Amino acid sequence: MNRVELIKVTRKHTLKQALELLDQSSMSILLYVDENGALQRTITDGDIRRLLLSGRELDETLEHLKASDSVVGRQGASDEEILALMDRHTVNQVPVVDNNNKPVDIYLRHELAPRIQLSIPHMGDHERQYVEEAFQTNWIAPLGPNVDAFEKELAAYVGARHAAALNSGTAAIHLALKLLDTGPGDIVLCSSFTFVASANPILYQGATPVFIDSEPNTWNMSPDALEKALQEYCKGSRKPKAIMVVHLYGQSADMDSIMALSEAYGVPVIEDAAESMGAMYKGRHTGTFGKLGVFSFNGNKIITTSGGGMLISEDGELIERARFLSTQARDPSPHYEHSEIGYNYRMSNVLAGIGRGQLKVLDDRVESRRAIFDRYCQQLSGYDCIDWMPQPEGDYSNRWLTALSLNPAKTKITPTQMIKALAEANIEARHLWKPMHRQPLFKGSEYFSHGQKSYCDYLFDTGLCLPSASNMTIDQQRSVIDNIRHILNKKRNKPEINRQTLIDV
Numbered sequence: 380m381n382r383v384e385l386i387k388v389t390r391k392h393t394l395k396q397a398l399e400l401l402d403q404s405s406m407s408i409l410l411y412v413d414e415n416g417a418l419q420r421t422i423t424d425g426d427i428r429r430l431l432l433s434g435r436e437l438d439e440t441l442e443h444l445k446a447s448d449s450v451v452g453r454q455g456a457s458d459e460e461i462l463a464l465m466d467r468h469t470v471n472q473v474p475v476v477d478n479n480n481k482p483v484d485i486y487l488r489h490e491l492a493p494r495i496q497l498s499i500p501h502m503g504d505h506e507r508q509y510v511e512e513a514f515q516t517n518w519i520a521p522l523g524p525n526v527d528a529f530e531k532e533l534a535a536y537v538g539a540r541h542a543a544a545l546n547s548g549t550a551a552i553h554l555a556l557k558l559l560d561t562g563p564g565d566i567v568l569c570s571s572f573t574f575v576a577s578a579n580p581i582l583y584q585g586a587t588p589v590f591i592d593s594e595p596n597t598w599n600m601s602p603d604a605l606e607k608a609l610q611e612y613c614k615g616s617r618k619p620k621a622i623m624v625v626h627l628y629g630q631s632a633d634m635d636s637i638m639a640l641s642e643a644y645g646v647p648v649i650e651d652a653a654e655s656m657g658a659m660y661k662g663r664h665t666g667t668f669g670k671l672g673v674f675s676f677n678g679n680k681i682i683t684t685s686g687g688g689m690l691i692s693e694d695g696e697l698i699e700r701a702r703f704l705s706t707q708a709r710d711p712s713p714h715y716e717h718s719e720i721g722y723n724y725r726m727s728n729v730l731a732g733i734g735r736g737q738l739k740v741l742d743d744r745v746e747s748r749r750a751i752f753d754r755y756c757q758q759l760s761g762y763d764c765i766d767w768m769p770q771p772e773g774d775y776s777n778r779w780l781t782a783l784s785l786n787p788a789k790t791k792i793t794p795t796q797m798i799k800a801l802a803e804a805n806i807e808a809r810h811l812w813k814p815m816h817r818q819p820l821f822k823g824s825e826y827f828s829h830g831q832k833s834y835c836d837y838l839f840d841t842g843l844c845l846p847s848a849s850n851m852t853i854d855q856q857r858s859v860i861d862n863i864r865h866i867l868n869k870k871r872n873k874p875e876i877n878r879q880t881l882i883d884v
């Protein structure tokens with residue numbers, strides 16, 4: 380039986396049967412046809428709920444349904460026309476009827492349009508040329524001219540003196556901790572509001588993470604909470620080995636305050652700038668304030684090498700040692716001689732070629748992501764329940780992902796509901812990072828909150844991020860915006876969009 384037959388109902392069907400059909404078919408509409416098989420209207424579970432609320436019983440039939448307008452396409456309409464119809468009416472399923480108004484098919488959005496993803500790679504014009512050169516010269520190895528050039532070009536771009544190209548941001552974080560001599564029993568103060576890759580390497584080293592809350596101005600590490608932790612740990616014999624500060628979603632942390640605390644207490648800073656390549660704090664690139672800085676070129680990042688990372692520092696000896704450790708710690712000797720543990724963490728020459736091409740378009744990518752953020756803010760400015768991730772005066776976020784929080788005092792809709800409703804429209808949205816102190820992996824870890832209430836818990840409970848890829852089309856952005864409006868309007872019980880009957884497309 381084709382899927383149209385599966386969801387056809389007549390006036391003889393009971394409300395219970397209609398609900399069962401909706402449940403079994405995984406469609407969100409039923410097709411209500413007359414005795415000749417002509418489509419009269421579509422029915423959603425909301426229509427049935429309203430009948431029940433008006434006093435009808437489950438074993439009564441659908442004959443009590445009132446006539447209603449429905450969004451319908453004509454047989455022969457193109458996919459583009461049906462998609463435009465879906466966009467215009469913010470629906471994800473459209474039945475198609477023949478000349479006698481008999482339903483012949485049902486179109487589903489996810490079958491017509493690619494999923495709108497959170498963040499996908501966006502290649503420029505030069506990556507292929509550098510990769511081609513690697514092939515022509517047979518530099519298909521770790522190390523090679525692209526690696527050297529990528530390190531120099533990236534260092535020059537961010538204004539750092541030295542850089543080591545590695546095979547992931549996580550590897551760069553791990554080496555940063557090694558270089559600061561972090562070992563078993565040592566304390567590392569780490570942003571709680573982050574992806575787990577900021578904290579996992581602390582465990583690789585057998586050290587103990589102590590998590591620090593976020594603050595409202597930047598959503599990143601709270602200097603107040605950091606100071607409480609430094610006071611607590613520096614008074615005894617457990618002075619922390621490092622501060623791991625993360626610049627989440629492309630927004631810098633408050634680096635003046637954090638660096639002042641680092642200096643006052645003599646604890647070095649590692650900046651996890653994995654998500655903030657191209658972002659600035661008071662005119663200076665994130666990643667360049669601490670003793671060591673880390674970038675990631677994972678596939679979802681603002682520029683990518685498919686996988687890769689970079690460790691930067693002003694200290695050439697540290698970066699030289701990072702290169703040594705990342706190539707199996709081979710001692711200078713005519714044979715293979717090893718006196719300490721090493722790693723296979725170096726970036727390949729092929730991937731560094733992609734990185735060189737990507738670096739050339741980084742400014743454009745930042746501009747595009749910022750423009751997407753601005754468009755979301757502007758087009759959804761009528762919804763005071765949305766608090767956008769802030770960007771303090773003087774900062775320049777790369778807006779890697781548009782992040783927002785839904786104020787629970789102003790809307791009943793939760794991030795989970797919003798994410799689910801967007802997924803039904805074939806749009807990927809995600810919860811904000813779940814704080815590390817709430818992860819089972821770090822159960823029992825110490826945590827210092829910004830105020831009486833933990834701020835990053837609030838962000839996780841209320842926040843989500845929206846599709847932000849720099850190659851998103853305007854139509855895709857419009858679709859995200861229309862769907863968010865639709866979801867929030869529904870919750871406000873505003874009248875739904877006026878639908879036309881049998882729209883000819």
Ligand SMILES: Cc1ncc(COP(=O)(O)O)c(C=O)c1O
Pocket residue numbers: 546547548549550573574576577625651653654674675676677686687688
């Ligand atoms: C905040 C943060 N830190 C570290 C990493 C790790 O980078 P990679 O995936 O390159 O290992 C990522 C991303 O994946 C990240 O988002």
